[in-house]
Amino acid sequence: xxxxxxxxxxxxxxxxxxxxxxxxxxxxxxxxxxxxxxxxxxxxxxxxxxxxxxxxxxxxxxxxxxxxxxxxxxxxxxxxxxxxxxxxxxxxxxxxxxxxxxxxxxxxxxxxxxxxxxxxxxxxxxxxxxxxxxxxxxxxxxxxxxxxxxxxxxxxxxxxxxxxxxxxxxxxxxxxxxxxxxxxxxxxxxxxxxxxxxxxxxxxxxxxxxxxxxxxxxxxxxxxxxxxxxxxxxxxxxxxxxxxxxxxxxxxxxxxxxxxxxxxxxxxxxxxxxxxxxxxxxxxxxxxxxxxxxxxxxxxxxxxxxxxxxxxxxxxxxxxxxxxx
Amino acid sequence: xxxxxxxxxxxxxxxxxxxxxxxxxxxxxxxxxxxxxxxxxxxxxxxxxxxxxxxxxxxxxxxxxxxxxxxxxxxxxxxxxxxxxxxxxxxxxxxxxxxxxxxxxxxxxxxxxxxxxxxxxxxxxxxxxxxxxxxxxxxxxxxxxxxxxxxxxxxxxxxxxxxxxxxxxxxxxxxxxxxxxxxxxxxxxxxxxxxxxxxxxxxxxxxxxxxxxxxxxxxxxxxxxxxxxxxxxxxxxxxxxxxxxxxxxxxx
Numbered sequence: 158x159x160x161x162x163x164x165x166x167x168x169x170x171x172x173x174x175x176x177x178x179x180x181x182x183x184x185x186x187x188x189x190x191x192x193x194x195x196x197x198x199x200x201x202x203x204x205x206x207x208x209x210x211x212x213x214x215x216x217x218x219x220x221x222x223x224x225x226x227x228x229x230x231x232x233x234x235x236x237x238x239x240x241x242x243x244x245x246x247x248x249x250x251x252x253x254x255x256x257x258x259x260x261x262x263x264x265x266x267x268x269x270x271x272x273x274x275x276x277x278x279x280x281x282x283x284x285x286x287x288x289x290x291x292x293x294x295x296x297x298x299x300x301x302x303x304x305x306x307x308x309x310x311x312x313x314x315x316x317x318x319x320x321x322x323x324x325x326x327x328x329x330x331x332x333x334x335x336x337x338x339x340x341x342x343x344x345x346x347x348x349x350x351x352x353x354x355x356x357x358x359x360x361x362x363x364x365x366x367x368x369x370x371x372x373x374x375x376x377x378x379x380x381x382x383x384x385x386x387x388x389x390x391x392x393x394x395x396x397x398x399x400x401x402x403x404x405x406x407x408x409x410x411x412x413x414x415x416x417x418x419x420x421x422x423x424x425x426x427x428x429x430x431x432x433x434x435x436x437x438x439x440x441x442x443x444x445x446x447x448x449x450x451x452x453x454x455x456x457x458x459x460x461x462x463x464x465x466x467x468x469x470x471x472x473x474x475x476x477x478x479x480x481x482x
Numbered sequence: 483x484x485x486x487x488x489x490x491x492x493x494x495x496x497x498x499x500x501x502x503x504x505x506x507x508x509x510x511x512x513x514x515x516x517x518x519x520x521x522x523x524x525x526x527x528x529x530x531x532x533x534x535x536x537x538x539x540x541x542x543x544x545x546x547x548x549x550x551x552x553x554x555x556x557x558x559x560x561x562x563x564x565x566x567x568x569x570x571x572x573x574x575x576x577x578x579x580x581x582x583x584x585x586x587x588x589x590x591x592x593x594x595x596x597x598x599x600x601x602x603x604x605x606x607x608x609x610x611x612x613x614x615x616x617x618x619x620x621x622x623x624x625x626x627x628x629x630x631x632x633x634x635x636x637x638x639x640x641x642x643x644x645x646x647x648x649x650x651x652x653x654x655x656x657x658x659x660x661x662x663x664x665x666x667x668x669x670x671x672x673x674x675x676x677x678x679x680x681x682x683x684x685x686x687x688x689x690x691x692x693x694x695x696x697x698x699x700x701x702x703x704x705x706x707x708x709x710x711x712x713x714x715x716x717x718x719x720x721x722x723x724x725x726x727x728x729x730x731x732x733x734x
Contacts, residue, residue: 164674165669165674165729165732166649166674166677166678167649167651167677167729167730167731167732168732170646170649171649171650171651174646174649188572188592205495208493208495208497211497211499212497217674218674218675218678219675220675220678221674221675221678222644222645222646222648222649222678223646223649225642225644226642226644226646228499228500228501229641229642229644231497231499232499232501232590235493235497235499235590235591236572236586236590236591236592239493239494239591240591240592241594245569245570248569248594248595249569249595252594252595252596256596332556332557332560333606336561336603336604336605336606337606337607339603339604339606340603340604340605340606340607340608340629340633341607343604343607343629343633348607401633414632417632417633418588418632418633418634418635419635420633421600421632421633421634421635422596422597422600422634422635424600425596425597425599425600425603425633425634426596428599428600428603429595429596429599432557432562432599436553436554436557439553440553
């Protein structure tokens with residue numbers, strides 16, 4: 158017997174097992190909800206005792222099932238004990254309310270870069286078509302050109318993975334585009350930039366072409382309600398991509414892997430805003446945008462109000478930048 | 483002691499914890515299970531839709547209701563499925579739960595919304611590549627992280643369910659009378675790791691080839707009987723069982 162503990166692994170397990178089982182039960186309940194204070198104290202006490210048992214088992218019974226079991230139980234209790242305060246819903250809400258605005262405001266240069274690339278490319282696309290209408294053959298997919306030439310309303314999706322693949326369902330999925338804009342940050346930002354530029358060029362070129370064909374009014378009326386928020390979401394996802402890219406290009410004094418993980422943690426709250434924004438705007442796109450009874454100015458007002466609300470939520474001053482400890 | 487790669491971290495109380503990392507097979511299989519589950523849910527939805535009367539059709543014909551369902555379905559059948567489960571169920575999607583693996587942060591803590599979003603949104607570039615970088619990274623990388631795990635700072639660990647019944651005290655009512663002389667001596671005779679290996683053998687013997695089983699049993703029995711100063715037992719396996727039972731039942 159050593160310090161109150163036996164060298165017989167069977168006796169050791171029998172003496173301590175009830176405590177480990179109680180610890181596991183408490184940890185499972187703590188993972189799925191809240192514990193009363195008394196049980197939290199018990200969880201803490203049993204966790205410390207199991208950690209001590211683990212240290213003892215590692216020395217006395219290395220490689221035994223008892224040690225493996227203790228390692229599992231201790232790790233699980235550790236996760237339950239050090240999990241952030243509040244249930245899943247409270248944690249999700251805090252990410253939306255606190256971490257996402259902080260992530261936007263904490264990386265304003267990445268935001269400016271994303272917005273500038275999209276706006277610059279859109280301007281370039283519009284100018285190219287305005288100066289030389291044959292540029293549209295290069296920049297705008299054939300079916301869109303045909304539709305405008307035939308003076309039909311073009312109701313395709315605003316965002317694309319790349320020009321020319323507009324037919325595929327995946328390409329039309331705004332979520333995929335936003336996810337790519339974020340993930341392609343790993344290509345040192347090149348992929349994100351290409352995505353922004355191709356989408357911007359297309360957008361500008363289509364608008365210019367529609368204006369030449371006398372279709373600018375209907376087109377703008379169609380995209381007015383959902384366009385501003387969709388483009389905002391793309392810019393936010395690309396902002397996250399550029400934050401990742403910053404860690405890939407210049408990890409500073411960290412190992413590159415650690416720098417990328419830290420940047421990923423810093424940028425991912427942006428996704429928590431982008432995903433619900435795109436889900437909500439998909440509803441607007443299917444109900445408000447095609448509504449024939451609504452005049453164009455009303456759709457524009459809806460669109461600007463939605464995008465304005467999004468940016469006000471993210472940028473409005475006076476909110477805590479750090480989660481309360 | 484297993485050689486599998488481990489996640490090692492230290493708690494604030496300076497307890498070093500090790501968690502075994504999940505391998506490529508378990509992760510790929512869990513992924514396929516999740517894909518299959520989502521597919522079956524779609525089949526179920528289709529069945530419900532086709533056998534339901536006009537009411538559901540009329541509800542879906544309302545553009546907002548149909549769209550609401552469509553948007554929710556798209557979210558949930560993509561990586562929304564993974565994010566929702568990982569956040570709500572401690573890093574376990576149904577597929578991962580079935581395979582006994584879960585996602586944790588590099589510091590051993592549970593994943594939250596932010597980590598889960600980061601690791602699953604990165605599928606946007608991994609799926610078009612057929613998960614090739616992820617498969618290579620999980621198979622060869624020291625921490626078995628795919629791109630999403632690298633960006634989110636997460637790892638996938640194995641949850642071993644250990645059966646502690648081997649340490650249960652034996653039934654004292656019916657000790658084997660042939661080995662009455664053993665009673666109370668196994669505790670001093672066996673080291674803890676020898677007991678573990680002995681129980682490993684006793685648990686695994688139904689799976690062994692009969693010749694190998696007999697050979698190992700007799701070798702163990704002869705060596706242990708020599709330590710006791712006893713002649714080799716005629717039946718090795720009952721002798722080993724009695725020894726293990728005596729060890730597990732003794733000590734304080």
